[in-house]
Amino acid sequence: MKKVIYAAAILLFGIFALGGCGKEEPKEYLTVFNYGEYMDPDVIDQFTEETGIGIKYEEALTPEELYAKYSSGAISYDLVCSSDYMIQRLIQEGEAQKVDFSSMEYADNIGDRFWEFSRAFDPNNEYALPYFYGTIGILYDTTKVNGPIDSWGVLFDGSYKNDIIMQNSQRDTFMITLKYLGYSLNTSDEGELREAQELLIKQKPDVQAYLVDEARDEVVAGNAAMAVVYSGEAYLGHEYNENLAYVVPKEGSNVWIDSWIVTKNCKNIEAAQKFLDFLCREDIATKNFEYIYYSTPNEAVVANMDEELKNDPAITPTEEDMRNCEVCTQIDEDVVTLYNELWKELKADGGE
């Protein structure tokens, strides 16, 4: 017993020694809610240094998690970054407040076409500021495939048995199947969704795993020939294994945009705008880009990018890819219920 107490005492002492270096406490604070690893920590420090405004930073893994915590009202957030359809939901529920983007010094850095894309969930560009965007496509190992990969068909025609990693997320998985079948990814037509489910059930025996975050690693390690991934992941995959390539299939895909909104609870609007403006500043946006390596809508950053990155479809989607892609929007409650049913049935299929 005594041993343990001594050990605990030493440990506690160690903890005290670890940190606690007192810094000057800022007078005002912004509470910021963002995805995990979605901002360079230095950027936050720099903002506090330049403006004297402290940041209380909170992270979420998925849009749903973010929504769950946000909507409980447990913490009063000032700024929230989330994905297109979730931003749409928050706007529709009256959680966002209008931001005067024209008064911001650097908001012009965001390319016009991204403001256009945003209209899918923010029709008058009043609330959402685009932050990062990308596509969904196939990351594949060039040494393990025969012939060119340019269609979602390779996932469904049975030629890569047990070599496919699909996304473990209902919306994403249905999305690409709908696209393959030639439907809109925002469809609410039950027949189309059931047709997609049928195809997915047929495909299930060929699927090695449904993963989310580990999908990229499985292809990098050579455990699978291809995986459905977000474009940003594909870039990282290529960094680790140069045999990997990324393609947005010709049938089209999804373009996703993560954006910032200022919540209705935000009291210090001036500070919030300062923060958004800061994120659009070229040097800051570059820093964030080099930390995250997702496609940036900030044209000042793109202009100064290396040629190699500019020509990488995982970092800079081509005009053609973008034209083929659709933005994902919030779907009705009853369609969500249908989605859940279909997804559960798919997962249950062939189970013990």
Add this chain to the structure above:
Amino acid sequence: MVRLKNVFMKCYLALILLFLYAPIFVLIVLSFNDSRSRVTWGGFTLRWYSALFSNRQILEALRTTLFLGLGSAAIATVIGTLGAVGIQAMRRRGYQIAMSVTNIPILNADIVTGIAMMLWFVRFIPLGFGSVLIAHITFNIPYVILSVMPKLKSLNLSIYEAARDLGAGGVYAFFHIVLPQIGSGILAGFFMALTMSLDDFVITYFTKGAGVNTLSTMIYGEIRKGIKPEMYALSTLLFAVIFVILLLFNLLSGKGKNTEDIIERSR
């Protein structure tokens, strides 16, 4: 024959330890991997260790994690041990109800417990470090009770009763009679509580305030982009430090017993 049996037993224990420590070896190897990806080997490096010490966020999270783990485990151990002693004295009905209620935090999926606590806490306390501490103590208590209870069952309570009859106060009797006999159960309970606390992500996530981070919440946040190698370095260091400290304590304090042990085993 005895010798063969001994060899067999040692092999078995070695295999169990290998099973428990196999992933730890993987983490240790990864901490020296000069590649940001966990699945490619980029050569040997020590740079994650130096990067670790300049990473303010990780050190801060480490501090929170240890405070939270040791604090919640200690408080849960006290409340849980007293609780177990009390529950054991209850009549059958009370005992059954109390034991069932005890299990509720482990019966519910973490996500349910986490969201339930969040919705409940929001009504009267701001989320912050305190709310996480309360949540951790709550889900730690069952593990303490479950560790202490078997000890209490095999405990000879007549000594306690006798002490009371001879005029010992309840507190005195508890500390001098009951406590020494259930000590290892309490210790196991404390360790398990600490383990649960260090591991928890979901409940922490929903009950924490903005800006409070534990190592778990940080690691989960990193999954999307790939775990930062600094985390492997930190795990390795923690592992090594704890191991060495406890080994030293064990060697220093156990010397007398140690020889006895060797004599015993060489028989």
Add this chain to the structure above:
Amino acid sequence: MKRKYLSTPYIIWVIGFTLFPLITIAVSAFTNDDGAFTWDNIVAISEPINRQALLFSLAIAFGCTLICILLAYPTALFLKSFRFKRKGFTIFLLVLPMWMNFILRILAWQMILSKNGILNFILGKFGLTPLAISNTWIALMIGMVYDFLPYMILPIFNAISDIDEDLIEAARDLGAGSFTVFRKIIFPLSMPGMLSGVVMVFVPAMTSFVIADILGGGKLQLIGNIIEQEFMKSMNWHLGAGLSISLMLLVLIGLAFTMRNDMEEKGTAIW
């Protein structure tokens, strides 16, 4: 007899932080989106897909508990027979791996078990055929047993290590063989510890989902996955809460039966 009042702080704590949050969830389970009372979410567990997941979870949890007992019991026995005086150190040795982050350890298992993984690499060195167990229920089971084993070893070891040596000596002197000693003395006296272990393994195994997602390749659906999905992906908290409450009731009923036996055995354990 005032001993039971020692549990006062515990009871207050449980009411304040376990029961009240539980009521919040129960309210959500018994209502629908419009706030009206409904049984739908509670009985939803009997729908084919949920029932299938429930049965699969039961099978996995039973299997995991059984394997844990089979692995843990000899471990505890052998540890005792080496007569380690330093029990704290032994406990610590078993718990230490669990102090490394759970997700990191499970990801490490994924690397060990995967197709081009460490295990297959080692097998290849010995000229053995590689195993294709990644993303199957076997991998899921390995992960579960790994995660829960210490919670079985510790209580059993704790119970066994307390058994009075004199009792065993006495039995031997009276002519009992090793097996009789085990059957008549060690096993009955280790029962309370084993029961604690069963609760600590079986119950969390019923609700776990992370291991199924990572090691099972997301192809296996445990009831925990469904509850998680209702909460985090479908955002249907009412249904998620309902499923969770009915799962809880099922397990509680099961435990009540176990506990009754436990109570009855208390008096006879020494014989």
